[in-house]
Amino acid sequence: NAGVTQTPKFQVLKTGQSMTLLCAQDMNHEYMSWYRQDPGMGLRLIHYSVGAGITDQGEVPNGYNVSRSTTEDFPLRLLSAAPSQTSVYFCASSYVGPGELFFGEGSRLTVL
């Protein structure tokens, strides 16, 4: 019973490097989303998707790209990492509408 799986759990990058955070869910959820969590800032929505081929921006989308080619996967791409992107990233999924939101364990990213 995997639920929402995020990889990697930890990553250290240098400024300017690119990387992809992976998120997969096995619950056939239409809705998937990425949040970042920073001390004192709470959870902020980066991007979300309500189905394959459909993505939209959240509160803090700059510096991040997403795509949704399948129902199961929703990768988050950092094109050119900056120290301001040091954070803990959470992926979440649910059914659209009144669905319960389920979270992954998080990916801790440090940009030097």
Next chain:
Amino acid sequence: KQEVTQIPAALSVPEGENLVLNCSFTDSAIYNLQWFRQDPGKGLTSLLLIQSSQREQTSGRLNASLDKSSGRSTLYIAASQPGDSATYLCAVRLHNNNDMRFGAGTRLTVKP
């Protein structure tokens, strides 16, 4: 724009005390409201989900209420235990685009 506020930001109580955590939101056009628990360095665990048509939900020592018209929810914890120490977050799912907006959380400490 939907704003979610949680008061207090931190709370410390002796073991055995009953307590109430508060969550308020500015736009009543929501699908549902969800309460989560987060332990330090961990992901978010769903505690209770209240649909917009419901008034309350209960799970063990936890009871969550929802007053959509006034934009308020409360999480009641009965007979608190040291193991309840964690950060509690509320989130509302928006009716217009399905995304979730989070409060900053209440950090609860239950002292033995």
